[in-house]
Amino acid sequence: MEEQELISRSRAGDVEAFNLLVEQYQRLVYNLALRMLGNTETAEDATQDAFLSAYRAMGKFRGGSFKAWILRITANSCHDKMRMARRARVTSLDTLLEVSGELPLENNAESPEDYVLRRELGRFLNEGLVRLPEDQRLALILCDIQGLSYEEICQATGSSLGTVKSRLNRGRARLRDFLLQRRELLPAEFRQHK
């Protein structure tokens, strides 16, 4: 069934049609929540909240990219979770960083030392992401991890093109500065950067 038809049926209150959309987008939505929040359990909650909010708001969907729309709802859901965590003061950075973030295996001949380094780098990268300001983090995840175009990021964040470019520029520079603090974790070809 085509996405447009699923959207029309969902707008009419068809839960089954909406669940087909959920199936299609849940991986994308979950990964955005996971990278934004850095915690699997909270990311699951945020993902579920996002889909429920989307179902209830289907009547307000005025066409355009459903992907950008659902990502925007997810970003709002993540924002709510972070605000709740800040208010409750129970979620420290340590609990936010439980995601292993293990980078994929590049070749089978990896030594145990390299494996440990790769794992450590993945964790360090997650920590760097979580430490970024929320708007810059969102732009970086959407662009460099999820591969959205600048225009799609504009729709998903409700920001202008100039704002998106600026957030990407500042976010990348900030993350780079964080990563260079522990250059021993970086792959050999990146260690010589000043």
Add this chain to the structure above:
Amino acid sequence: MFLGGRKTRCHKVRGMLSEYIDNRLDSEDRGVVERHLEICEACLNELESLQMTVQLLNQVPFMPAPRSFAIREVDTGRASIFDPQSLRWLRPATAFATVALVLLLMLDFFQVIPHDVGTGGGEVLVEPPAQIMLSPTPEGGAYTTELRGDEPAEAISEPAPAPAEKAPTEDVSSSAAGWPLRQIEIAMGVLVLALVALMFFVRRQRRRWSRL
């Protein structure tokens, strides 16, 4: 002068590096960046370090969804009950009721509002409507009862009621002006308690629901 110009150029080029990496610059700006990178090692380093960051981010794995996030009919129904939007009124209503109760208790304490003391359904003590005097009749001998007040004096044969006689509440017009404060306070107290309990219940349900 030369250094200042170069600094400005570096600043401008660094502002375009992110777009350069993403291939978003037009040919003119791209040419400006590339010509500058040929002569400026610091900006070249900046570019390479940013490219490294982007490459690392590109390698971050896409995790599979840990479970299905499909929604159920029952979830949507429950969601509408515990939707933060639909229960927006709960918190201000509780606050309003609490403030009203406190205000009421204070008014009661300082006796600002006339109190209905006959709230127990009994009777109230009332003053007699007029002063009663006993006077001898012109024929002498027997006494008649005479009313002296605003009304013209009128002799009556029956004896007047005692000055502090008890009269039923419904017969006395002044008791209607009093407020049944106790009942209002109790009702407000119950309302505040109910609203607070509802708030806790909804919070708990919402938390449980969000974990589903």
